[in-house]
Amino acid sequence: MLYKARTALAAVLALGALTATACSGGTAETESGIPLVNDGALTVCSNVPFEPFEFVGEDGEYTGFDMDLSREIAAGMGLELEVQNASFDGLQSGTVLAANQCDIVAAAMTITPEREANLAFSDPYYDSLQSLLVSAGSTAKSLEDMAGKKIGIQQGTTGETYTRENAPSDTEVIAYQTDAELFQALQAGNIDGVLQDLPVNLKHTDDGKYSIAGTYSTGESYGLAAKKDGSEELIAEINTQLTEMRSNGKYQELYNKYFTE
Structure with missing residues (x-):
C-alpha cells in the first residue's frame, strides 16, 4: 500500500476528511498517562482507499476492517476515533508518527524487519495472502x-517485492501509487494483471469480469504501528484491546463482516 488517491477520488476523500481533525502535537494523554496527539481521541493515520481495509463509505465516513477495528480499540480505551489520511510512504517510514500527526497507523501494513527498524508494531491482527488478478x-x-506481459503493483508494498522477486524475468512490472489507479489500468488494458493482497483483489472481481489466477502464501501478517521509541504503553494497551476483542467475539464479528463473501 500506497499513496493518497487523487483526481476522481478527490471529492469523496474531501468529504471523508470532514471526520478528521487537526492534531494537537502530542500534548494530551489518557487517564492512565499514555500520551496522545489529541485530547480524548485515538488518532489513526491510514491510506485510503484500500477496500476492504480502509475506504470512504456512502455516508462520507471512513470505514473498513482496519477502521472498525481501530474504532473498537479506541472505545475500549475510553476514547473517540479520529482519522488522518496520508501517503503510504509516510506511514511505513514513520514520518507521520514522528510529526505527531497521529498516535498509530492502521493501514493493512505488513510487519517486516525493515519496517520494524522504524516502527513499533502491535501483535499481528490479520494474516494475508498475495494474489494475481486478471481479466476473465x-x-x-x-x-x-505472465512472462512477456505487464503486471501492475502498488509502489512500496510487499506485493511489489514479491512480484519483482518471483515474476518471470521478461515480465514488465509497472508501479502505481494507489489501488484505484491499479484497477483502472487493468480495466483500460494498460496492464495484464494486478498482484496485491487477496482481499483487495477479491473486491475487484466485478461480477466475474476479473478472476484470481493464483494466490501466494508469503507469511505476511498485518500490525498496527506506533513510534519506535516511547510507545511501549500504547502498544501494550492496543494488544490488550485486541486480546479482549478476540475473547468477546467482536474481532470475529468484524472479520465476518468484511471477509466472508
Missing part, C-alpha cells in the same frame, strides 16, 4: 504465465 478471458493461470 486471460489465459494466465499462474505468475509464470
Whole structure:
C-alpha cells in the first residue's frame, strides 16, 4: 500500500476528511498517562482507499476492517476515533508518527524487519495472502504465465517485492501509487494483471469480469504501528484491546463482516 488517491477520488476523500481533525502535537494523554496527539481521541493515520481495509463509505465516513477495528480499540480505551489520511510512504517510514500527526497507523501494513527498524508494531491482527488478478478471458493461470506481459503493483508494498522477486524475468512490472489507479489500468488494458493482497483483489472481481489466477502464501501478517521509541504503553494497551476483542467475539464479528463473501 500506497499513496493518497487523487483526481476522481478527490471529492469523496474531501468529504471523508470532514471526520478528521487537526492534531494537537502530542500534548494530551489518557487517564492512565499514555500520551496522545489529541485530547480524548485515538488518532489513526491510514491510506485510503484500500477496500476492504480502509475506504470512504456512502455516508462520507471512513470505514473498513482496519477502521472498525481501530474504532473498537479506541472505545475500549475510553476514547473517540479520529482519522488522518496520508501517503503510504509516510506511514511505513514513520514520518507521520514522528510529526505527531497521529498516535498509530492502521493501514493493512505488513510487519517486516525493515519496517520494524522504524516502527513499533502491535501483535499481528490479520494474516494475508498475495494474489494475481486478471481479466476473465486471460489465459494466465499462474505468475509464470505472465512472462512477456505487464503486471501492475502498488509502489512500496510487499506485493511489489514479491512480484519483482518471483515474476518471470521478461515480465514488465509497472508501479502505481494507489489501488484505484491499479484497477483502472487493468480495466483500460494498460496492464495484464494486478498482484496485491487477496482481499483487495477479491473486491475487484466485478461480477466475474476479473478472476484470481493464483494466490501466494508469503507469511505476511498485518500490525498496527506506533513510534519506535516511547510507545511501549500504547502498544501494550492496543494488544490488550485486541486480546479482549478476540475473547468477546467482536474481532470475529468484524472479520465476518468484511471477509466472508
